[in-house]
Amino acid sequence: MKYKILCSDLDxxxxxxxxxxxxNAIEQIRKIKNDTRIILVSARMPSGMRYIQEDLGITDQPIICYNGALVLSGNKELNSVFIPTTILKTIYELCAELEVDLGLYYNNEWYAPKTSLRVEKETKYTKSIPTFQDTQSTLDDWEQRNxxxxxxxxxxxxxxADTLMPILQxxxxxxxxxYRSNDTLIEIAPKSxxxxxxxxxxxxxxxxxADIIAFGDNYNDIEMLENVGYGVAVANxxxxxKAISKFITLENTADGVAHYIANNLVY
Structure with missing residues (x-):
């Protein structure tokens, strides 16, 4: 079956x-992109997605950033839902006595109080650069900018993280x-x-x-994979x-999405 839209998670x-x-992924998407809209769907910030769009030759398509909190078409905002500073201040206060740094993201802005191994990894993997400043300064600036x-x-x-997660919940x-993405990271997004x-x-x-096929690997992909016409999980x-997906393709490191496209969507 041909699908009108292909949505894929990135990491x-x-x-x-x-x-x-x-x-291989670039080649397989090139074969279908004139007939199928290719929409990237990620927890990443815009700059961490744009270069991938460019590599795939799909800069004419919108991107879904921050798990849906920001949707962009070029430089135009199609939807933007953010956590207000009143709640951010509460989170900051809950973290005050714990060993926690806040990474704060708004549109294409990323703020961190200092560098760390986690920040360095994020910089390397997403090709995005943070601004280093103390969290209170960021919150004051955002409050002024609304x-x-x-x-x-x-x-x-x-x-x-063990201490903080139940308190936040x-x-x-x-x-x-x-969403606790690993032992040391807690990711937070708007509920709506x-x-x-x-x-x-x-x-x-x-x-x-029903016109959409989607690919994913993690908890934040479950709703998407369950509700589109055809949800595909990678083997990793x-x-x-995997339990709620209609098909399981190869692992991401074995080019699972490209493999599925080549064998099922290219005619």
Whole structure:
């Protein structure tokens, strides 16, 4: 079956390395992009997605950033939902006595209080550069500008994350999506948006979810994969993701998305 839209997560899914798409993926997407819209869907910031769009030759298409909190078409904002500074201040206060650094993201801005191994990895893998300044200064600036965070990354120790996660869930779980991506990282996003809600925003009037094929690997991909016409998990995906997917392709490091396209979508 031919699909009108192909949506793909990046890290652990479309990217065969930590930062880049393969020449095979570029070639396979080139074969279908005139008939199928290719929309990248990620937790990344815009600059961490733009270079991948350029490599794939799909800069004419919109991108879904921050798990749906920011949707862009070129430089035009199609949707923007951020966490207000009132909530950001509460999170900052909850982190004050713990070993936690706040990575704060708004549009194409990324702020961190200092460099660290995590920040250096993020810089290397997403090809994006943070601004280093203390968190209070960032919050004061955003309050004056009346903006907030499209995403928060709490960079913790395992101990501080173990302590902080249940506190955040109790105090802010109804207002925010809280996602522990590993032992030391807690990612926070607005509650009202998701990858699926952003995809629906980009659908033309005559499109339906049945017209969409999507690829993913992690918990934040489950809703998307469950509700589109055909959800495909890569072999390295979480077990819960593979369980709800209609098909499991090769691992991302073996070019699973490109492999599926070549064998199922190229005629």
């Amino acid at each position: 652990g899914t479309l990217l065969s390395t930590k930062s880049d798409v393969s020449t 903006v907030g965070a499209h995403k928060i990354m709490l960079m913790c120790t395992k101990s501080s 109790e105090k802010l779980g109804e207002a925010l999506n809280l 948006v998701s990858k699926l809600s952003a995809i629906k925003l980009l659908m033309a009037e005559h499109d339906s979810l 995906a979480r077990d819960e993701v």
